[in-house]
Amino acid sequence: MTAEQAHTPDEPLTIGEMSRRTGVAPSALHFYESLGLIASTRTPGNQRRYARHMLRRVSLITVAKNLGLPLSEVKDAFADVPLTQTPSHEDWARASRRWKRELEKRREGIERLERELTGCIGCGCLSMKACGLLNPDDALGTQGAGALRLRDDG
Numbered sequence: 001m002t003a004e005q006a007h008t009p010d011e012p013l014t015i016g017e018m019s020r021r022t023g024v025a026p027s028a029l030h031f032y033e034s035l036g037l038i039a040s041t042r043t044p045g046n047q048r049r050y051a052r053h054m055l056r057r058v059s060l061i062t063v064a065k066n067l068g069l070p071l072s073e074v075k076d077a078f079a080d081v082p083l084t085q086t087p088s089h090e091d092w093a094r095a096s097r098r099w100k101r102e103l104e105k106r107r108e109g110i111e112r113l114e115r116e117l118t119g120c121i122g123c124g125c126l127s128m129k130a131c132g133l134l135n136p137d138d139a140l141g142t143q144g145a146g147a148l149r150l151r152d153d154g
């Protein structure tokens, strides 16, 4: 019997066990913890212990990373999911709805980029005024007239 098999279902996991179960390096687990994406408790000997519901968080972080999503979006999606107690089904369902809305926005942005890219490839004018890719939504137009990317701060 391995040390991991000796655990009861509610017994927290060591960082080594978390790493083995999720395939995520201990250093990455430390990083996720520093960002507040996961949490641990400490033993009297100051060793980390992870509640088992952290496995799902780490797995979702890995999925998000594989999809190229920034950790800030993961944090937003996890905002209402409790860290210090086992999340309910409704907690995860709420996080899923929130995440889906973000993904939908991202998908719309990519589709818009795709449409504009097709036009730009045929155009090539690189106009700050006309090109939706160089200046999406005329973002620089709100800062006044003229070229604003180069400034004399001296």
Ligand code: FES
Binding pocket: 119, 120, 121, 123, 124, 125, 126, 127, 130, 131, 132, 133, 134
């Ligand atoms: S390059 Fe001309 S519109 Fe984008």
